[in-house]
Amino acid sequence: MTISRRNLLKGAAAAPLASMALPAFAQDKIKIGFIFLGPVGDYGWTWAHNKGREAVEAALGDKVETIYTENVAEDASAEAAIRDLCNAGCKLVFTTSYGYMDQTIKVAAEFPDVKFEHCTGFKRADNVSTYNSKFHEGRAVLGTIAGKMSKSGTLGYLGSFKVPEVVLGVNAFALAAQKQNPAATVKLVMIDSWFDPPKEAAATETLVNLGCDVVTTHTDSPAALQILEQKGLFGFGQGADMSTFAPTAHLTAIEDIWGPYYVARAQAIVDGTWASADTWDGMKEGTVVISPYNAAIPADVAALADGVQAGYKDGTYDIFTGPIFDQDGVERVKAGEVMALADLAVIDWFVKGVESAS
């Protein structure tokens, strides 16, 4: 082989690559663990997180392997489950529900060499990051569609718990609907569970009986959509495209896309660059994605919904722009003001037009 300049360059480029690749082959793959709230087959919240896990396998499968535990209760058993993953040799553990917060912090203190990622919480440590998604941006799109599609002007919201994430979702949905129909009201039911198909179905029946003709869900199964399909009414998917469960009723869905974040954090572990952080991404970053629209949505409504999406992507739209009044009619946000992220994160009041139905 003649030594040409080109070959020399090739060799120089290849050498560090080879030396970098070698340790990866020589040692075991890095283990990454996931704690899931529901079953991976819930077709909602946990399903979406599991898709994120699969994205990590797909992107970094030669360097990492993933393990997971599903249906982990948000009590002392979560602590044991997180500890199990650490004992199994995980270097990075994703705990994917708010209720694992204190357990994550506690176990993280016992395993300083393991990094943790806690979803939707607010307590951090040197080895604990938090991450969340601006689901409410998607709720604004759903509210826009619902405000236009509802004949009765009475919308339903199937909620889980009164936590800031859900309050934000309710408010974004109601405010967006009222932009299209100022008289629109939102009936709210909380079922005290994230995943309970029979309860979700029963609560949906209640909302329908109260006159709601479009219902959105903040719980994780397609049960509500199946009821709406039977009744010939409309609804939205939560966490994932659920159109196969209710082809007629399913107007669109908020899809939680965790893959890019999970891959980035896993890559940081591989590279040794992981650092504790607080991440709250949304539509702009691709964490919140709206599913394809149902053919039942007229073109003008679809255009309005697209407008909201485009506005969030280029930063020209924010549903939490004043004036905003609370349930008692008190002005909480002045005209032209936009609520700060820090205020959104702790919100505990509902906007005007939200009525408790439970």
Added chain:
Amino acid sequence: MRYKLEKRREPSMAMLVITPVASVIVTMLVGILAFDALGVDGWAAVRDIFLTPLLASHKWQDVAVKAAPLVIIALGLSVGNRAQVWNIGAEGQYVIGALAAAGVGLAFGQAGGFFVILAMIAAGCLGGALWALIPAVLRTRFSVNEVLSSLMLTYVSLQVLGYLVGGPWKDPNGRNFPATAPLPEGQMLPALDGSTIHLGIVVALILPFAFWLLMSRSTFGYQVRVVGSSPHAARHGGFDAKQTIWATMLIGGAMAGLAGSLELTGALHKVDLGFASGYGFTAIIVAFLGRLNPFGCLLAGIVLAVTSVGGQLAKTTVHIPDSTAGIFQAMMLFLILASDILIRYRIAKRA
């Protein structure tokens, strides 16, 4: 050749011991076969569900933490069940007990120490007992079936919990998430260094002896057993059935409340919406699995804790789905209860 069941003159003590053990072994064997047939490593699954929690020392603490509330609640329930009093609402009494303890803790602010913790636990017992008093009053005054009233009060208790942790007791630094503030260090039960083993587990180990003394060495225990097995004889003997209902409901409620306050001060250190996670219901199974015997309850509580801890472990190690662990528990319970028939009956050849 045909067989028939023949009633034994006396329940077989040998079978009483053999059938539960045999049931566990049969469950393990059927499990290995079923999993292998499904293409999963059956032995690994069964090993992780039934044996690893017992053999791996780092899993002992998980078993102990899980077993303690089950044992304590089951002890209280078994007293009532002996007297044919059916308290199904231990879950609610557990919740109210924990809330009572949390309330006392909050009243003391950041203060802690032995007497504060003692007051919290006493409040827990009292809260649970008072919650159980409602179905007792309804039953003795208005003949309301305690199965329904105690069960439905569980849902009421969850509403109380939701109201308190989302309203007046909400952690001011908790970003408006519905939960109480974490307990100050001084209000936590002492725990072994570097482990989750807390003093409540010691209580769960001592209580079976106390209940054994109560049930087999005291007039009260005798009264409960007589009222339960032959109400007519009890009346002739001068035992008051109503008084027995009151007493046994109070004991059941107090124990559930105790378990709730120990879970708060020993394990979870705060009350949030996930606090009630079914111990009160599982304890009903524990009481019957333990044959309403105090030491039986201890053993049964450990067995259920092992399968639950092991089931969770097997989800991570051999990737069995969550429902599989449930199937294992159900299969074991079914076999134990079904084989109960061998205690009172024997299989004999038909003549």
